[in-house]
Structures are given as C-alpha cells and as structure tokens.
Amino acid sequence: MPSAVPLRPLSARIVVGLVAAIVILIVIGADSYRSAIAIAENARWVAHTHEVVSHLWNLSTDIVTVESRRRAYALTGDDQQVERAHASGASAQENLQSLRRLTADNPRQQERLDRLNRLVAARRADVDASIDRLRRSPADRSAQADFTAAASRANDEIRAVIREMLDEEATLLARRDADTDGSLRRTKQVIALGGVSAGVLVAAAAFLSFRESHHRQRAEAELRRREALYRSILSQFPNGAVLLFDRDLRYRLAEGQGLAEVGLSKAGLEGRTIWEALSPETCAAIEPAYRAALAGDPTSFEAPFGGHHYVVQVSPLSSGDETLGMVVTQDISERKRAEDEVRRLNTELYQRIIEATSANQELEAFSYSVSHDLRAPIRHINGFVDMLQRRAAGALDETAQRHLQTIARASRHMGQLIDDLLAFSRMGRGELARSRVSLDALAREAIESLRPELDGRSVEWKVGGLPAVTGDPAMLRVVLNNLLGNAVKYTRPRAQAVIQVGQAAGRPDEVVLFVKDNGVGFEMKYADKLFGVFQRLHRSDQFEGTGIGLARVRRIVHRHGGRAWAEATADGGATFYVALPAPAPEEEA
Amino acid sequence: MTDLKRILLAEDNEHDVELTLSALSEYRLANEVVVVHDGAEALDYLYRRGAYRMREEGNPVVVLLDLKMPKVDGLEVLRQIKQDDALRQIPVVMLTSSREENDLVESYRLGVNAYVVKPVEFSRFVQAVRELGVFWAVINEAPPGSVRKGP
Numbered sequence: 001m002p003s004a005v006p007l008r009p010l011s012a013r014i015v016v017g018l019v020a021a022i023v024i025l026i027v028i029g030a031d032s033y034r035s036a037i038a039i040a041e042n043a044r045w046v047a048h049t050h051e052v053v054s055h056l057w058n059l060s061t062d063i064v065t066v067e068s069r070r071r072a073y074a075l076t077g078d079d080q081q082v083e084r085a086h087a088s089g090a091s092a093q094e095n096l097q098s099l100r101r102l103t104a105d106n107p108r109q110q111e112r113l114d115r116l117n118r119l120v121a122a123r124r125a126d127v128d129a130s131i132d133r134l135r136r137s138p139a140d141r142s143a144q145a146d147f148t149a150a151a152s153r154a155n156d157e158i159r160a161v162i163r164e165m166l167d168e169e170a171t172l173l174a175r176r177d178a179d180t181d182g183s184l185r186r187t188k189q190v191i192a193l194g195g196v197s198a199g200v201l202v203a204a205a206a207f208l209s210f211r212e213s214h215h216r217q218r219a220e221a222e223l224r225r226r227e228a229l230y231r232s233i234l235s236q237f238p239n240g241a242v243l244l245f246d247r248d249l250r251y252r253l254a255e256g257q258g259l260a261e262v263g264l265s266k267a268g269l270e271g272r273t274i275w276e277a278l279s280p281e282t283c284a285a286i287e288p289a290y291r292a293a294l295a296g297d298p299t300s301f302e303a304p305f306g307g308h309h310y311v312v313q314v315s316p317l318s319s320g321d322e323t324l325g326m327v328v329t330q331d332i333s334e335r336k337r338a339e340d341e342v343r344r345l346n347t348e349l350y351q352r353i354i355e356a357t358s359a360n361q362e363l364e365a366f367s368y369s370v371s372h373d374l375r376a377p378i379r380h381i382n383g384f385v386d387m388l389q390r391r392a393a394g395a396l397d398e399t400a401q402r403h404l405q406t407i408a409r410a411s412r413h414m415g416q417l418i419d420d421l422l423a424f425s426r427m428g429r430g431e432l433a434r435s436r437v438s439l440d441a442l443a444r445e446a447i448e449s450l451r452p453e454l455d456g457r458s459v460e461w462k463v464g465g466l467p468a469v470t471g472d473p474a475m476l477r478v479v480l481n482n483l484l485g486n487a488v489k490y491t492r493p494r495a496q497a498v499i500q501v502g503q504a505a506g507r508p509d510e511v512v513l514f515v516k517d518n519g520v521g522f523e524m525k526y527a528d529k530l531f532g533v534f535q536r537l538h539r540s541d542q543f544e545g546t547g548i549g550l551a552r553v554r555r556i557v558h559r560h561g562g563r564a565w566a567e568a569t570a571d572g573g574a575t576f577y578v579a580l581p582a583p584a585p586e587e588e589a
Numbered sequence: 590m591t592d593l594k595r596i597l598l599a600e601d602n603e604h605d606v607e608l609t610l611s612a613l614s615e616y617r618l619a620n621e622v623v624v625v626h627d628g629a630e631a632l633d634y635l636y637r638r639g640a641y642r643m644r645e646e647g648n649p650v651v652v653l654l655d656l657k658m659p660k661v662d663g664l665e666v667l668r669q670i671k672q673d674d675a676l677r678q679i680p681v682v683m684l685t686s687s688r689e690e691n692d693l694v695e696s697y698r699l700g701v702n703a704y705v706v707k708p709v710e711f712s713r714f715v716q717a718v719r720e721l722g723v724f725w726a727v728i729n730e731a732p733p734g735s736v737r738k739g740p
Binding site (some may be wrong): 376382421 | 618686687711714
C-alpha cells in the first residue's frame with residue numbers, strides 16, 4: 001500500500017465500529033434491565049398468588065374448623081368449643097378481608113369473593129343459630145350433632161367457590177411463569193446476539209485500529225525520513241539560514257550554514273524564544289517583522305548582524321492548522337562590499353569625469369580661441385602680402401619678391417597647420433554617428449577626390465573585396481582619404497605607381513583593411529613615430545604635409561575600437577593596416 | 590553694377606575691415622558699405638538710435654556679421670534681428686574666422702541666411718567676399734523696406 005494512504009477514513013470507520021458496539025451494549029444493558037425488572041415483577045406476582053392461595057387454604061381450614069367445633073360442642077357441651085368456633089369464624093372473616101385486598105385488581109376473583117362472603121356469612125349465621133339451639137335444649141344435642149343436608153350443601157358451595165378461586169390463581173401463576181420464561185429467553189438471545197455483534201465490531205475496530213496504527217507508524221517513519229531530508233537540505237543552505245518560529249516567537253527549526261558564521265547554532269535556537277536566544281536589541285529589531293508575518297504580512301529588510309550584512313525575509317508559513325513564521329536570511333556582505341566598491345569607483349569615476357569634462361571644456365575654449373584668434377593674423381598676413389605684391393610688384397627686385405612669396409607660403413602653411421590641428425582636436429570630441437558604411441564606396445570616393453593630384457602621373461589602382469563595417473561615415477572617409485592620399489603622395493617618384501586596396505586576413509572579430517603602395521616606404525624603426533602628431537619621416541621639401549594625417553587615422557580607428565599599424569621597408573613601399581571591429585551578425589545581413 | 594544697395598559690415602578688426610573693403614572695392618561694391626565695430630553699434634544702426642539716430646531710413650540689403658565682437662557679439666545681434674518683426678527679413682551673413690560647429694549650429698538655429706568661414710588665403714577670401722557682395726547686393730531681390738539707390 002502506498003505510504004500516502006489517507007488516515008482519516010480509517011479513523012472514521014473505527015469510530016463508527018466502536019460507537020456501534022457501544023450502542024449495542026447499551027441496548028443489551030437496557031433490555032437486560034427491563035427483563036430483570038419484568039422478572040422481579042413476575043416474582044412478586046407469584047409470591048402474591050401464593051399468598052392468595054395460602055389465604056384460600058386458611059379460609060377453607062377455618063370453615064372446616066367452625067363446623068368441627070360446632071359438632072364437638074353438640075357432642076360434649078363444652079363451651080370452649082363454642083369459643084373456638086367463634087375464633088375460627090373470625091379468622092375466616094379476616095382471611096376473606098385479606099383476600100378482598102389481595103385480589104383487588106382481579107374483578108373475577110372479587111365477584112367470587114362476593115359470593116364466598118355471602119356463603120360464609122350465611123354459613124356462620126347457621127352455625128351460630130345451631131349453637132343457640134343447642135344451648136337452649138341441651139337434651140337433643142346429640143341429635144343435632146350431624147350435618148344437616150343444607151349445611152353440607154352450603155359447605156360444598158363454599159368449597160366449590162374456593163376451588164374456583166384456587167384454579168384461577170393457578171392459571172395466573174402458570175401464565176406468569178410462562179411470561180418470566182419468555183422474558184428470560186429473549187433476554188438471553190439479546191445478550192447473546194448483541195454480545196456477538198459487539199464483539200465482532202470491537203474486533204473489527206481493533207483490527208482497523210491496528211492496521212491504522214501500522215500505517216501511521218509507516219507514515220510517521222516516512223515523515224521523519226522526509227524531515228531529516230529537508231533538514232539536511234536546509235543545513236546546506238548557503239550563506240544564510242532558515243528559521244521557523246511559532247506564535248510564542250519560539251524557534252521550531254534553525255538550519256543553514258550561515259548560523260555558525262555569526263555565532264549561532266541550531267541547538268541554541270530551536271526550542272527557545274527569541275528573547276531567550278538573542279540579544280534584546282536584536283529582539284526589538286526583529287519582533288515587529290515576526291509579528292507581522294504571523295498576522296500574514298511578509299516583510300523583507302536588510303540588517304547587519306554579527307559583522308555580516310543580511311537581507312532578511314520574514315514570511316507567514318501555513319503548516320496544517322497553525323501559522324508559523326519563516327525567516328530566510330541571506331548573507332549579502334560580499335555584495336554589499338562590492339556595491340560599496342562600485343559606489344566608491346563611481347564616485348571616483350564621476351570625479352574623473354568632472355575633471356575630464358572641465359579639461360575638455362578648457363580644451364574647447366582653447367581650440368575656439370585658436371580657431372578665431374590664431375587664424376585671423378595669418379589671414380591678415382596673407383591678405384596684406386597679397387595686396388603688397390599687387391601694389392609694389394614693379395618696385396621690388398626679384399629677391400624681395402621671393403621673400404614676399406616665402407612669407408605668403410609660410411603663413412598659408414601655418415593656416416593649414418592650425419586647421420589640421422583643430423580638425424584633429426575636434427575628432428576626439430563628440431559622439432560617433434554609427435551606421436553601416438561600405439568601405440568599398442568610401443575608397444572609390446577617395447580615389448575620385450584624388451584625381452586632380454594624379455594629373456600627368458601613371459597610377460594603377462587595384463581595389464577589391466572591401467567589406468562593410470559599422471562606424472561613423474564622415475570619420476571613416478577621413479581615414480580612407482588620408483591613407484590613399486598618402487599612397488598617392490609617397491609614390492610620386494615612381495614612374496608607375498601601384499596602389500592596392502583590399503581586405504587582409506585578421507582575427508575573426510575584426511575586419512582588416514590594407515592600403516599597399518610601391519612608394520618610398522620608410523624604415524621600420526621609425527614605425528612607432530608614424531602615427532604621432534606632427535611626426536614626419538620625410539622632409540617637407542620632398543613631401544608636403546603637416547604630420548597630422550596618420551595621427552587622425554589612428555585616433556579615428558581607436559575611437560571605433562580598432563587598431564592601425566604599418567609595415568614598410570625603406571624605398572620598398574609601405575602597407576598600412578586598419579582593423580575595425582567586425583559588424584554584428586544581424587548587421588551583416 | 591549700377592543698382593547698388595547698402596551693405597552693413599559689423600567687424601571689430603581693422604585689418605579685416607580693410608581686407609573686406611579691399612575685396613569689395615575690387616568689384617565696386619564698397620561705396621555702399623557701412624562699417625560698425627561692435628554689435629552694439631550694429632544694433633544702433635539698425636534701430637536708428639545713438640550715433641545713427643539721424644541716418645536716412647531703410648534697412649541694409651544684407652548684414653555681414655563677425656562672430657567675435659566686443660560688447661555685443663555676432664550671435665546676439667543675429668538673435669535680436671531675427672526676433673524683431675521689422676528686421677527679421679534682412680538677410681544676415683555670418684562672416685567669421687571660426688569653423689566651430691557650435692557657432693555654426695547656433696547661427697542656423699537663430700535663422701542666419703548664410704555662414705561663411707573667411708579663407709586664410711587672400712585670393713580665396715577676395716573671391717568669397719566678392720561673391721557675397723554680388724549675390725546679396727546685386728543678384729538677390731531685397732525684401733521690401735530695403736534702401737535702393739539709383740545710379
């Protein structure tokens with residue numbers, strides 16, 4: 001039988017069986033009692049009948065005695081005999097009265113008694129008359145000794161009535177005996193049948209009870225096994241504890257690895273109230289939450305305890321017919337520490353951001369000022385040199401004119417430097433406007449824009465297989481313009497320039513673009529300097545430039561999360577690489 | 590170039606004024622240029638108050654505004670022009686050294702009609718100023734209320 005047998009129906013059956021047995025026993029008892037009373041009643045009636053019979057016999061004897069004393073007097077003339085005859089007559093009268101009383105409930109006997117009374121009274125009157133006659137004429141006493149025929153007939157009538165009454169009583173006695181026997185027999189049957197039934201029921205109840213007890217034991221064993229299992233699970237509860245408490249705020253259960261860490265124990269809590277187990281301060285802190293849980297309201301709070309920090313959940317727990325409270329504590333000290341650390345780092349970061357923002361603002365103010373105030377004088381120099389050249393062209397000799405040209409060129413270069421520097425500084429600021437960018441299209445646009453510089457040169461372009469990336473289109477355009485522009489510039493000494501643009505193998509999370517030329521190249525030991533601001537590897541009278549271009553390239557690439565590098569040999573061409581993060585798969589589609 | 594119109598140039602730097610006038614004069618556009626040296630003067634001129642209380646009526650066909658000026662800067666002058674029903678129809682051109690994006694964005698937000706960065710190279714500067722002068726003073730039909738002088 002499965003262990004989950006419901007115990008209640010069995011109990012109900014047992015109770016029903018026992019109640020039935022008790023009812024049967026009560027019925028048996030009641031019946032026996034009733035039967036005993038009936039038997040006792042019958043016995044009383046039997047005794048009564050015997051008394052009636054006894055009085056009848058006495059009456060009969062008294063009648064005979066009266067007759068015999070009258071006769072004895074007639075024969076002897078002894079007056080004593082007369083007294084005895086009177087005494088027996090009185091006794092007969094008493095017996096008649098007794099009988100009248102005893103048979104008061106029986107009309108037939110009363111009617112017989114009436115008759116008997118008349119007969120006996122008549123007979124006594126006759127006897128008294130006979131005695132009177134004997135006294136008056138003692139001579140013929142002997143002649144009167146015998147019974148007269150009338151007296152004999154009267155005595156016979158009296159005896160007949162007494163016989164009737166005796167017969168009646170005998171019949172009643174027989175009937176009462178039969179009643180008693182019947183009652184006794186029925187009672188025996190009831191006792192036997194009821195006893196057997198009650199016995200069967202009690203036996204059944206005992207059997208069921210035994211079986212239930214067996215099941216109960218098994219169920220209890222299963223319950224104990226499960227409780228042990230749950231406790232064992234709970235005792236493994238990490239970084240905290242599970243507590244159960246009842247209406248008295250007494251702990252019913254305390255398990256969990258966290259108990260020991262704060263100096264508590266299962267033994268120190270289970271069976272004790274909070275006031276017995278914990279400090280008054282702790283009790284004051286937890287009691288409202290415990291009470292609320294017992295009232296059905298769960299609460300959750302964070303609290304320090306024993307050097308640790310806990311999140312404590314107190315919730316109601318319905319256990320059968322009683323409500324318990326359940327406390328689940330979780331040690332969040334580590335999290336707390338981490339949060340504090342995060343907060344500290346955030347504060348620090350915030351501070352840094354403020355500093356950086358203020359630095360940025362200063363830089364912005366600086367570049368604004370550069371933009372406005374540095375460019376103006378250069379423009380003026382340029383403008384006035386130009387006007388001077390027009391006005392005084394004829395008055396100046398060749399050297400003076402060359403000097404003016406130098407001033408003009410130098411100021412233009414200065415203007416270019418300032419513009420490049422401003423562009424470079426602007427690139428570090430502002431958000432990237434990310435979108436899908438076709439490097440192929442950007443490369444072709446760059447080549448188109450370079451066309452004026454290719455005038456009279458022979459350049460072979462090999463562009464192919466360029467991927468799309470995610471990035472800021474304007475910035476990536478700057479990258480390609482710079483790289484291709486450099487390639488064009490540094491292949492200028494070559495009769496046949498070859499510039500190759502394509503995709504190189506790289507890490508799976510990167511897209512690598514390369515620009516390879518057969519230009520003048522550079523020595524690899526200077527490769528590090530290549531991407532620095534104002535760093536140049538060539539004289540400006542060989543190759544013009546401000547030294548900003550590759551610095552801008554690297555900065556843009558870094559802002560996209562990529563990297564840029566170059567490989568070259570002196571006079572053997574150069575290859576520039578730009579690696580950008582590969583677009584996310586959904587963007588690839 | 591007979592149908593000349595008045596241009597208001599607000600520029601605090603004398604060198605720039607000279608270069609601008611020089612550029613305009615090459616194309617005979619300079620005789621109608623009124624030069625003011627800060628934003629306050631520019632507003633005085635436009636509202637005919639202060640030193641310009643007695644000037645003849647009529648708005649300039651175009652205002653060339655430098656951004657960085659003493660007292661009231663170019664953006665503030667622009668704001669006041671564009672907020673005034675009587676002035677807002679005057680075309681305003683920012684003529685400035687600055688390439689700063691913030692200035693550009695703010696100027697267009699306030700309703701500037703054109704934004705020109707002065708080129709460093711004089712020949713290109715001359716070309717830019719000339720084209721501006723020709724466009725606004727000659728090609729463009731000025732709004733009603735502008736001064737228009739006969740030959």
